Amino acid sequence: xxxxxxxxxxxxxxxxxxxxxxxxxxxxxxxxxxxxLMELGVIGFDLISYVGDGDKLIIVDAxxxxxxxxDVVHLKEINLSKDLKLISQHDxxxxxxxxxxxxxxxxxxxxDVVGIKVNQPKAFTVGLSQAxxxxxxxxxxxxxxxxxxxxxxx
Numbered sequence: 001x002x003x004x005x006x007x008x009x010x011x012x013x014x015x016x017x018x019x020x021x022x023x024x025x026x027x028x029x030x031x032x033x034x035x036x037l038m039e040l041g042v043i044g045f046d047l048i049s050y051v052g053d054g055d056k057l058i059i060v061d062a063x064x065x066x067x068x069x070x071d072v073v074h075l076k077e078i079n080l081s082k083d084l085k086l087i088s089q090h091d092x093x094x095x096x097x098x099x100x101x102x103x104x105x106x107x108x109x110x111x112d113v114v115g116i117k118v119n120q121p122k123a124f125t126v127g128l129s130q131a132x133x134x135x136x137x138x139x140x141x142x143x144x145x146x147x148x149x150x151x152x153x154x
Contacts, residue, residue: 055108
């Protein structure tokens, strides 16, 4: 049962680029060597071509924050539609994509989101905000811990 970790976001969307940014920081981390890590940019519906029955899917993306920029949260598939406030500049939001994935691959083991709380993204802005950059060391550690924890869940 492969565990696929997909980092999504927009490099030129300000803080929405946190997913691809973290991929670059974590892709060679030895603690994640047993996971299939992928950076897929602003993918939406096309995510369906990267998963299959039996997979555990973990999506790392920005989520809207009212405060506490840089906090890392775990959202389970069952709560996506009611709890998720994604900053989606993707063709489909993660909640819609999860629904489509589940309908095409009913035997996907699980779909989880590791969200990093950010402010509103800024279109055509390269780089993350200073508030987010200040928290990168702890964000990286929290994301790694959550990926490992989620992978061990049934």
